[in-house]
Amino acid sequence: MDDVMLNQFLLLSAILFSTGVYGVLAKKNAILVLMSIELILNAVNINLVAFGAHNGTIVGSVFALFVIAVAAAEVGVGLAIVLLIYRNRRSVDLDDVAQMKG
Amino acid sequence: MFAAETVEAGFFLEHAYLIPLIMAASFGLTLAIGKRLGKHASWIGIASIGACFLFAIVANVQWADYVHDTEHAAEAKSDTDDHGSEDTSDDGHGDEDESNSEDESHGDDEEHSIGPVLPDDVGPTVDGETAAARAPPVEAAAPAVPAAEGEEIEIVPITKTWTWWTNGTVEFEAGMLLDGMAVMMLFVVTLISLLVHIFSTDYVAGDRRYTHYFAFLSLFSASMLGFVMAQNTLQLITMWELVGVCSFALIGHWWEEKPNSDAALKAFLTNRVGDVGLLVGMITLFFAAGQTFDIIEINTLANEGAITHTALVVASCCLIAAVMSKSGQFMLHTWLPDAMAGPTPVSALIHAATMVVAGVFMVARMYGVFWNGLVIGGSSINFLAVVGGVTVLGGAGLAFVQSDIKKVLAYSTISQLGYMVMALGVGAWTAALFHLFTHAFFKAGLFLGAGSVAHSVHSFDMKKDMGGMKQFMPKTYVTFMICTGALIGIFPLAGFWSKDEILAGADQLGSGYSAFMVVGTLGAFMTAAYMTRLIYLTFFGEFRGGHHEADAVVSHGEEDHPVDEDHAADPLDHADHSDHHGEPHESGPRILIPLYILATLAVVAGFTNIPDSGVLSWVPEGLALQFEHLFEPRGGYFPSLSEVGPTGVTFAHPKFDIAIAIGSSLVGFAGIGLAYAWYFKGMGPHGITERSKIAKAGHTFLVEKYYLDHLYTGIIAGGVKGPIAKAVNWFNKKGLDGIVDGAGKSAVVGGKFVYNTLDQKIVDRAVDGSGLAAEGGGQAFRQMQTGKVQQYAAILFIASVVLAGTFIIVI
Amino acid sequence: MDFIQDWGLTAMVFAPLAGVALMMLFPKDADETHKLVAMGASLVSAAFGIAVFADFDFDNTGTLQFVKSTGWIDVINARYDIGIDGLSVPLIALTLLITPLVIIYSWNHFPEPHNPKAFLALILVLHTGMLGTFVAQDLILFFVFFEVVLLPMYFMIGVWGGPERQYASIKFFLYTLFGSALMILSFLALFFLTGGETFNMVELANQVQSMDIARGTQILVFGGMFMGFGIKVPMFPFHTWLPDAHTQAPTQGSVILAAVLLKLGTYGFIRVALPILPEGAEAWAPWIGLLAVIGIIYGALGCLAQTDMKRLIAFSSVAHMGYVMLGIATLTDFGLNAAVFGMVAHGLITGMLFFVAGSLKERYHTLEIKRLGGLLLSAPRMGWILGLCTMASLGLPGLAGFWGEFPAILAAYQPKEGLPVELFRGYMVVAAIGTVLAAGYLLWLYQRTAFGTVSEEFEDDENITDVQMPEWIAWTPLLILILVLGVYPNLIFKITDGSIVNVAQSIAAATGN
Numbered sequence A: 001m002d003d004v005m006l007n008q009f010l011l012l013s014a015i016l017f018s019t020g021v022y023g024v025l026a027k028k029n030a031i032l033v034l035m036s037i038e039l040i041l042n043a044v045n046i047n048l049v050a051f052g053a054h055n056g057t058i059v060g061s062v063f064a065l066f067v068i069a070v071a072a073a074e075v076g077v078g079l080a081i082v083l084l085i086y087r088n089r090r091s092v093d094l095d096d097v098a099q100m101k102g
Numbered sequence B: 001m002f003a004a005e006t007v008e009a010g011f012f013l014e015h016a017y018l019i020p021l022i023m024a025a026s027f028g029l030t031l032a033i034g035k036r037l038g039k040h041a042s043w044i045g046i047a048s049i050g051a052c053f054l055f056a057i058v059a060n061v062q063w064a065d066y067v068h069d070t071e072h073a074a075e076a077k078s079d080t081d082d083h084g085s086e087d088t089s090d091d092g093h094g095d096e097d098e099s100n101s102e103d104e105s106h107g108d109d110e111e112h113s114i115g116p117v118l119p120d121d122v123g124p125t126v127d128g129e130t131a132a133a134r135a136p137p138v139e140a141a142a143p144a145v146p147a148a149e150g151e152e153i154e155i156v157p158i159t160k161t162w163t164w165w166t167n168g169t170v171e172f173e174a175g176m177l178l179d180g181m182a183v184m185m186l187f188v189v190t191l192i193s194l195l196v197h198i199f200s201t202d203y204v205a206g207d208r209r210y211t212h213y214f215a216f217l218s219l220f221s222a223s224m225l226g227f228v229m230a231q232n233t234l235q236l237i238t239m240w241e242l243v244g245v246c247s248f249a250l251i252g253h254w255w256e257e258k259p260n261s262d263a264a265l266k267a268f269l270t271n272r273v274g275d276v277g278l279l280v281g282m283i284t285l286f287f288a289a290g291q292t293f294d295i296i297e298i299n300t301l302a303n304e305g306a307i308t309h310t311a312l313v314v315a316s317c318c319l320i321a322a323v324m325s326k327s328g329q330f331m332l333h334t335w336l337p338d339a340m341a342g343p344t345p346v347s348a349l350i351h352a353a354t355m356v357v358a359g360v361f362m363v364a365r366m367y368g369v370f371w372n373g374l375v376i377g378g379s380s381i382n383f384l385a386v387v388g389g390v391t392v393l394g395g396a397g398l399a400f401v402q403s404d405i406k407k408v409l410a411y412s413t414i415s416q417l418g419y420m421v422m423a424l425g426v427g428a429w430t431a432a433l434f435h436l437f438t439h440a441f442f443k444a445g446l447f448l449g450a451g452s453v454a455h456s457v458h459s460f461d462m463k464k465d466m467g468g469m470k471q472f473m474p475k476t477y478v479t480f481m482i483c484t485g486a487l488i489g490i491f492p493l494a495g496f497w498s499k500d501e502i503l504a505g506a507d508q509l510g511s512g513y514s515a516f517m518v519v520g521t522l523g524a525f526m527t528a529a530y531m532t533r534l535i536y537l538t539f540f541g542e543f544r545g546g547h548h549e550a551d552a553v554v555s556h557g558e559e560d561h562p563v564d565e566d567h568a569a570d571p572l573d574h575a576d577h578s579d580h581h582g583e584p585h586e587s588g589p590r591i592l593i594p595l596y597i598l599a600t601l602a603v604v605a606g607f608t609n610i611p612d613s614g615v616l617s618w619v620p621e622g623l624a625l626q627f628e629h630l631f632e633p634r635g636g637y638f639p640s641l642s643e644v645g646p647t648g649v650t651f652a653h654p655k656f657d658i659a660i661a662i663g664s665s666l667v668g669f670a671g672i673g674l675a676y677a678w679y680f681k682g683m684g685p686h687g688i689t690e691r692s693k694i695a696k697a698g699h700t701f702l703v704e705k706y707y708l709d710h711l712y713t714g715i716i717a718g719g720v721k722g723p724i725a726k727a728v729n730w731f732n733k734k735g736l737d738g739i740v741d742g743a744g745k746s747a748v749v750g751g752k753f754v755y756n757t758l759d760q761k762i763v764d765r766a767v768d769g770s771g772l773a774a775e776g777g778g779q780a781f782r783q784m785q786t787g788k789v790q791q792y793a794a795i796l797f798i799a800s801v802v803l804a805g806t807f808i809i810v811i
Numbered sequence C: 001m002d003f004i005q006d007w008g009l010t011a012m013v014f015a016p017l018a019g020v021a022l023m024m025l026f027p028k029d030a031d032e033t034h035k036l037v038a039m040g041a042s043l044v045s046a047a048f049g050i051a052v053f054a055d056f057d058f059d060n061t062g063t064l065q066f067v068k069s070t071g072w073i074d075v076i077n078a079r080y081d082i083g084i085d086g087l088s089v090p091l092i093a094l095t096l097l098i099t100p101l102v103i104i105y106s107w108n109h110f111p112e113p114h115n116p117k118a119f120l121a122l123i124l125v126l127h128t129g130m131l132g133t134f135v136a137q138d139l140i141l142f143f144v145f146f147e148v149v150l151l152p153m154y155f156m157i158g159v160w161g162g163p164e165r166q167y168a169s170i171k172f173f174l175y176t177l178f179g180s181a182l183m184i185l186s187f188l189a190l191f192f193l194t195g196g197e198t199f200n201m202v203e204l205a206n207q208v209q210s211m212d213i214a215r216g217t218q219i220l221v222f223g224g225m226f227m228g229f230g231i232k233v234p235m236f237p238f239h240t241w242l243p244d245a246h247t248q249a250p251t252q253g254s255v256i257l258a259a260v261l262l263k264l265g266t267y268g269f270i271r272v273a274l275p276i277l278p279e280g281a282e283a284w285a286p287w288i289g290l291l292a293v294i295g296i297i298y299g300a301l302g303c304l305a306q307t308d309m310k311r312l313i314a315f316s317s318v319a320h321m322g323y324v325m326l327g328i329a330t331l332t333d334f335g336l337n338a339a340v341f342g343m344v345a346h347g348l349i350t351g352m353l354f355f356v357a358g359s360l361k362e363r364y365h366t367l368e369i370k371r372l373g374g375l376l377l378s379a380p381r382m383g384w385i386l387g388l389c390t391m392a393s394l395g396l397p398g399l400a401g402f403w404g405e406f407p408a409i410l411a412a413y414q415p416k417e418g419l420p421v422e423l424f425r426g427y428m429v430v431a432a433i434g435t436v437l438a439a440g441y442l443l444w445l446y447q448r449t450a451f452g453t454v455s456e457e458f459e460d461d462e463n464i465t466d467v468q469m470p471e472w473i474a475w476t477p478l479l480i481l482i483l484v485l486g487v488y489p490n491l492i493f494k495i496t497d498g499s500i501v502n503v504a505q506s507i508a509a510a511t512g513n
Helices: A003-026 A031-057 A059-089 B017-039 B044-077 B092-101 B137-141 B180-203 B210-228 B233-254 B258-288 B297-302 B308-325 B336-343 B344-353 B355-365 B366-371 B384-397 B406-427 B431-459 B475-487 B494-508 B511-539 B577-579 B587-608 B626-630 B658-680 B693-703 B705-780 B789-811 C002-024 C031-055 C086-108 C117-134 C139-148 C150-160 C165-193 C200-211 C213-234 C241-250 C251-276 C278-305 C311-331 C333-364 C382-395 C400-413 C422-451 C469-487 C490-510
Strands: B160-166 B171-177 C063-075 C080-084
Touching: A003 A031, A003 B789, A031 A059, A059 B705, B017 B044, B017 B210, B017 C251, B044 B210, B044 B626, B137 C422, B160 C333, B171 B180, B171 B233, B171 B494, B180 B210, B180 B344, B180 B355, B180 B431, B180 B587, B180 B626, B210 B233, B210 B344, B210 B355, B210 C400, B233 B258, B233 B297, B233 B336, B233 B344, B233 B355, B233 C400, B258 B705, B258 C400, B258 C422, B297 B366, B308 B355, B308 B366, B308 B384, B308 B705, B308 C200, B336 B344, B336 B406, B336 B577, B344 B355, B344 B431, B355 B406, B355 B431, B366 B587, B366 C469, B384 B511, B406 B431, B406 B494, B431 B475, B431 B494, B431 B587, B431 B626, B475 B511, B475 B587, B494 B511, B494 B587, B494 B658, B511 B658, B577 C150, B587 B626, B587 C241, B626 C400, B693 B705, B693 B789, B705 C165, B705 C422, C002 C031, C002 C063, C002 C080, C002 C086, C002 C117, C031 C086, C031 C117, C063 C139, C080 C086, C080 C117, C080 C139, C086 C117, C086 C251, C086 C333, C086 C469, C086 C490, C117 C139, C117 C150, C117 C251, C139 C150, C139 C165, C139 C200, C139 C251, C150 C241, C150 C251, C165 C200, C165 C213, C165 C241, C200 C251, C213 C251, C213 C278, C241 C251, C241 C311, C251 C278, C251 C311, C251 C333, C251 C490, C278 C311, C278 C422, C278 C490, C311 C333, C311 C400, C311 C422, C333 C382, C333 C400, C333 C469, C333 C490, C382 C400, C382 C422, C382 C469, C400 C422, C400 C469, C469 C490
Parallel strands: none
Antiparallel strands: B160 B171, C063 C080
C-alpha cells in the first residue's frame, strides 16, 4: 500500500472521528452518543488497519480485532445502563442525568 | 514436786477438752436441724450440756484423786528419798481410773493405793507434750520443803496441746490446761448452764427464735468452757471474745426493739474497749516472756523474776482494763445493767454466774503476773484492790434506786464482782475464787427466781407490778429468800463463808489494806439493805400488778414488747400462759427444780471451804478447806507459799477470824434491820429527797447512774459517731478529695488555657488559614462539576487536543 | 506432670484469655453460651491452678517453684520469668476461687446495661491480669500484668456502674495510672542503676546488694514504688478513689476490686519493694506505719459517717488494709505473715460483704442505711450471713479477720531491729483502739440493717426474698473459708511462712541488724 492510498484511508478515518466527536458532544440522546462512540472507535480501527497494511505487518489488524471486541462489550454495558436509566426516568436525555453535580 | 510427774490423771481429766467440743457440736447441730425439731430443739442442748455436766463431775472427782495421789506420792517420795530416782512402787489405780467412769463418782478416792508410777507411760503425755515438760526446771530442782502452811507439793496441771499456727521459728499451740481452778469452773459452768437450759424450756417456750436461743446457749457454754481451759493467752483472748459475742447475741435476742439491740451493742462495745487492754497486755506479756503465749510459762517466768517489772506493771494495768469491762468493774460497768434486756435465764447464766466472772478468772489465771506486777501484798495499795473496792460500793449504791428487779440484781452482781476483784487485789486468791463459786449459785438462783416472778406477773417492775408475791408464789419465795440470805452472808449460808474469807484476807495484810476490810464490811451492810428493799417490794405488801391489759407495753427489760400476734417472741406472753393474766401464779416444775437445786447449793456450797482455824479448829482436817486444798494451784506458776518471790512477799492464806465474822454478820443484820424499819415499818425520814436538796442531789446522782452513761453514750460515743466522724468525712470529701479533684480541676484549667490560647489562637490560625484557602478553591472548582457527562467529555477532548498540540509543537 | 511443671502456670494465667477469644466467636446475644464459656474458662484456669498446687512442694515454700524463663523483649533484657512460692500461693488460690464465684453470682444478676458477653470478657481479662501479677518474676512482666487489670476495671465501673460511674471510673483510672507511672520510673531506675542487665526480681535484689546502691538512692526509688503500690492498696491519703470506685462499681466489680485488686498493691510491697530495696524499706517503714495507723482510725471514723451501706464497706477497706500495711511496716516475719493473712481474710470477708450489699441493693433498690432494717425478719438467712461477715470483719477470733488483725498488732510491739520501737508501740495501741471503732461501725451497721423491724416502705415488698440458689453457690465457699481459716489459721500461715521468713531475713541481713 502506497502513501496515496494511506492518505485516503486516514482522511476517511478523520471524517469518521470528527463525526463521532460531534455526536458525543452535541447529541442529547444517550443512544446517539453511544453510536458516536462507536464511530470514534471505528475511526481508530481504520487507522490501525491502514497503518498495519502500510508497514506490512498484521499487528494493526490484530489490535483492530481487539478494539472491536472491546467495543462490542462496551456497547453491551452501555446499552444496559441506558436501558436502566430509561426504566427509572422514562427518558434517555443526558441532561437529565446530572446526579454527579458537585 | 517430785512425784507429780509420775501420777496418772484420769481419763476424763485428760480428755476434758471434749467438753467444749461437745457444746460446739451442739451449737452446730441445733442450728442445722433445730428448726425441724421445733420445740424439741432444746433437747440437743440439754442432752449435750447434761453430758458435759456428768463429764465435769467425773473430772472433778478424778481431779481430787489426782491431787491426793500427787500428795501421797510426794510423801512416799520424801520418805524414800535415799533411794534415788528409781521409785517403782506399783500403782494400779491409774488404769482403774480410766476404766471406771461415772461410777467413780461414788467411790471415794481415799482407798486408792498410792505411789508414783513409772515415768514412761505416765498420764499427761500427749502429743509429745508432757505435763512434766511444762514444769519449770528451776522449781523442779528445788526441794519440797514442807512449809508451815502445809507441805508445798506441786500439782502439775494437765495439759494437752496441738499446733495451731506457726510463724518463723515460733510455733503456737492451742490446747487445754486443767488445774484446780479450771476443773472447778467446769463444774460451775456446766451445772448452771444445765439448770438454765432446763429453766429456759419453760421460760422462752413459744419464742419465735427458740432454736437460735438454745443454739447460742450452746455456743456460749462451749466458749466459756473453752475459756476456763485455755492453755495459752491467745486462746484466752479468743474465747473471751466469743463469750462476748454470745452475750451480744443473747442480750439482743429480742432485737425487734431498739432498746434491746442498743443494750447488746453497748455490751459489746464496752467490752471491746476493755479488749484493747487485753490485747495490749497479752502482747506485752508475749514478748516479755520471750515470745510465748503459754500461761504457765508466763506465770512461772513472772514468779521467777525473769520478766522485767515494768513489763509486768504495764501488762497488769492493761489487763485490769479488760477486767473492768468484762467483769463490770466501776467505770466500765454500765453495760451490765443494760444487758438485763436479754432473757432472764441468760442474765442468770451469762451476766451473773459465768461470763462476767471471766475477768476475775483471768486475773486468777494470770495471778503470777498480777501478783508480781502490782506487788500485791506489798506495802503500797494496788490498783486492782482499789478498782474492786470502788466497785463494791459504787455498785451497791446504785442498787438502791432501781425499780426493775433485774437491775437491782445486776448492780448487786457488779458489787459482788467488786468483792472478787478486791479479794484478788489483796492477795486472797482462794477467797476470790471461792466467792466466785458460791456467788454463781446464789446469784443464778436469784436471777432465776426473779425470772420466775416476772414470768408470773409479766413485768420486772417491782414498784408497779409486784408486791405480795409471797402468797402467790410460796416456793419461789422460799428459794429466793435462801439465796438472798446467802448473798447477804447470813451464817451458815454460802455467802457467809466466802465473804468472810475475803474480809479476813483484806484484814491480814494489814497497813493500808485494812481499809478494804472496812469497804467490804460496808458493802455487806449495803447489800443487806438493798436486798431487804427488794424482798419487801417484791414479796411483801399489797399486790400492785394485774392492772395492765394483755397488750400493755411496760417500760423495762424484755417486757418492752408490744404483745400482739406477730410477736410470738415475747416469752412472757405466749399462748400457753395467756390464761394467766389476772392472778399471779406459781411457776411450773421446769422453773422450780432449778431453783430448788440452786437454793440447796446456796446453803451447802459454803461448806466446801470451811476453815479449820480459830474457833473452828475442831473441824476435821479431811473436811476443812477442801476448796483451797483441791483448787488452789500449787507450783511454780503460782505465787509461792513458802519462798519469797521477786516482790519480797510470800503468798499467804487468810485465817478465820471470829471477830470479823461476827462483825460483818452484825453489820449485815444492821443493814437488814435498818431497811426493815425503813421499808416494812415506814420509819425514818421518808420523802427526804423532796425536802432536802442534798439528799435530792444524791438521789438524782444515783438515779442518773453517776452520769457515766451520759459521758459514754452522749459525749464519747456520740462525739465519735457524730461530729468527729462527720469531720473526718468532711475532711475526706473536701480535704483529700478536694486535693485530688483540685488537681484534676487545675489540670482541666491548664488544659483549657493551652487549648483556648495556644492551640486555638496561634497554632490553629495557621491551620485555619490553609483550610480556608482550600475551601475557597474547592468552592470555585466545584462549579465545574456539572454532572453532565458531555461537558466532561468536551473538556477531556479539549484537553487532549491541547496535549496533542503541545506534543506536536514540542517535538 | 512435666507439662504442669513447665507450662502449668502459663496455662493457668492464659486460660481465661483463651476463653475470651472463644467468646468472640459467638454472637453477642448468645447469653447462655457466653456464660458457659466464661465459667468454663475460669474453671479450666482453676483446674490448672489445682494441678500446680498438687505438684507444689509445700514443705519448701520458701523457694520459687514452677520457674519458667524464656526470652521476651530481648532489647531491654525483659524476660518471661514466672514462678510461685508460698507468698503467691494463697493469693493465687484466692483469685482462682473468687472469679468463678463472681461468674456464678452474675448468672442472673447482670447489671445494666446487661451485655454479658462484654461483661464476662472483661472479668476474664481481669482474671488473667491478676493471676499474671501473682506469678510474674520479672519487673516488666509484673508491670504489664499489673496494668492489664486497670482497663477492664475501668470499663466495668464506667459502663456497668452506678449513677456517678464516669467520675468514679476516671478517678480510679487516673489515680492508679499516676501511681503506675512513678512505679515504672522506679523500675527503670533500678534497671539502669544495676547496669541494665536484668529485670528479674531475685537477680535485681542480689545486684542491689552486691553493688551497694546508696541509701539515698534506695529511698528515692522506694518512694516511687511506694506511690505505685500505696495507691493501689490504698493507703491513706491516697485512698479517695476507693470509696467512689466501690460505690459506683457493679457488685461483681466491687467484689473483685476488694477481694483481689487491692491485694496487688500489698503483694507488690512484699514481693517487689521490700526484698529489692531493704534499706529504702527501712527508711520508709516508720512512715508507712504512721500512714497505716492513720488509715485505721481514719477509715473507721469515715465509716461511722457514711449513710450508704456500700460506701461504708468500701471505707472499711481503708481501715483493714491499714492493718495489713502496719504488718508490712514492721518488716518482721510476724508482721508480714499477718499481712498476707490479712490480705486473704480481707478478700474473703469484704468480698462477701460486697456480695451481700449487692444482693440487698437488688432487693431494696437502695443501700441507704436509714431506709433498711429488719433484714433478719424479711430475709433471715441473708441477715445471718451479714451478721457472720460483720463479725468476721470486726476481727472476731475464730473467724478469719482476727488472724490478719491480731498478729499485725502483735508485730508492732516489736518491729525489726533498727526501727523506732517506742513509735511502733504507739502504733500498736492506736491499732488496738481501731478494733473498738471497727466493732462500732460494723455493729452499728448491723443494728440498723438487720435488727429492728422492716420499715413500712418495704413491708410487703415481694421483691425482698431470701438467699437464692446462685447466691448460695457463690457464697458458701467463702463463708466456709472464713470459718475454717478462723479456726485453723495454720492453713495459710504454714504456706506463707517459708517465703516470708526469707523476706524478713534478707531485709534484716541487708540493713545490717
